[in-house]
Amino acid sequence: MKVGPMTGFQLSEEHEDFRAVVRDFAEAELAPHVAHWNSLHTLPLDAVKAMAGLGLFGLSGPEEYGGAGDFTSLCIAIEEIGRVDQSLGITLEAAVGLGSSPIARYGNSEQKQRWLPDLLAGHALAGFGLTEPGSGSDAGGMATTARRDGEDWVINGNKQFITNSGTDITSVVTVTARTGRRADGKPEISTLMVPTNTPGFVAEPAYDKLGWHASDTHPLSLTDVRVGDDALLGRVGRGYSQFLATLDDGRIAISALALGCIRTCRDLARDYALERTSFGVPIGRKQAVAFSIADLDAMAHTAHLLVYSAAAMKDADAAPTEVARAASIAKLVTTENAVTATRIATQVFGGYGFMEEYPIARFYRDAKVLEIGEGTSEVQRLLLARGLGLPVE
């Protein structure tokens, strides 16, 4: 049998041109302000507006509602924004991956017409409320309920750690809730879109977080929140499969954020190792320092391959199980490497790495949550082990 040459994969010229546009924007419009914005511990809506002006919130969204570009473009944008600031990177990732995408994917035409134009334009933000105080990794164990009352749904429960859920421009939060019991005895889970001005919906005060200081995260309480049947996303009982698919895509996008973090670690550490001297020579002359920076380069390259091969699979409509596997591998490897990369880069900076005046301190704080959000490292290992047929619990 004759075996042909591998063609490999490479980002297109258009994708690289797009990357240059986002990179220049991020360096000119965001980078000078990110330290200040993070010090305020609040999402800067001016930054959201600027990112919206570039069309970033419409990436991968349907064209008829103002979207443009593909999933790969979204990953490029998240990587380039995340290279400058992880808080703004996660804001974009969550706004699209968790906010508008489920509506675009599962909404009917009236629902899309109602919500998507503003969301894709970046004039409004949406949240996705899956996690609860008592259920995170075990998301199917949620306690929030939605019961039928005439033509309406009445929702009661609490959601935990919900990104983009409490800003002045948050228009809607999609929540998962138990709507009954299935024939096999398991809870029936459905997804409902709750306009944030609905009585009984409260975004509680924002969390005081270890990192991602310029991102918006709140607990939500829902008390007798009444919404019409037009709030139901897709069909009753489809909530479980909807959130699994939403998280698969989100894992690739989070990996792009981790890639941005690793690249920054590599570049900042290299520049510092060239200029900082000890014992009369640049510290980059010492193998211990130079080799650790070489490791960062290997991590950045690995992350690039994992992110963009998974994104290419998604854009090519590859089999969902294959995309899910690629997403889990990308999430696991890139986010654990991002945490390691921030530790290595901070070490290269010595005492200065611990000081707020150097951006590496912020990246060090911001990286940890990458291993937690949208499925922890352990959950990714669980999914991969199950995919290998192992009877792991």
Ligand SMILES: Cc1cc2nc3c(=O)[nH]c(=O)nc-3n(C[C@H](O)[C@H](O)[C@H](O)COP(=O)(O)OP(=O)(O)OC[C@H]3O[C@@H](n4cnc5c(N)ncnc54)[C@H](O)[C@@H]3O)c2cc1C
């Ligand atoms: C800043 C931030 C933003 C977030 N944004 C959102 C959002 O917008 N929407 C949303 O719905 N959620 C959001 N989350 C929630 C996030 O997805 C959860 O925190 C995450 O899924 C973990 O759930 P948990 O915190 O309840 O931890 P737990 O599930 O309680 O896990 C605790 C520990 O136990 C481990 N563990 C649990 N089960 C197993 C198992 N079966 N095998 C092995 N180990 C296991 C976990 O890996 C972890 O180490 C956000 C979280 C943070 C911190």
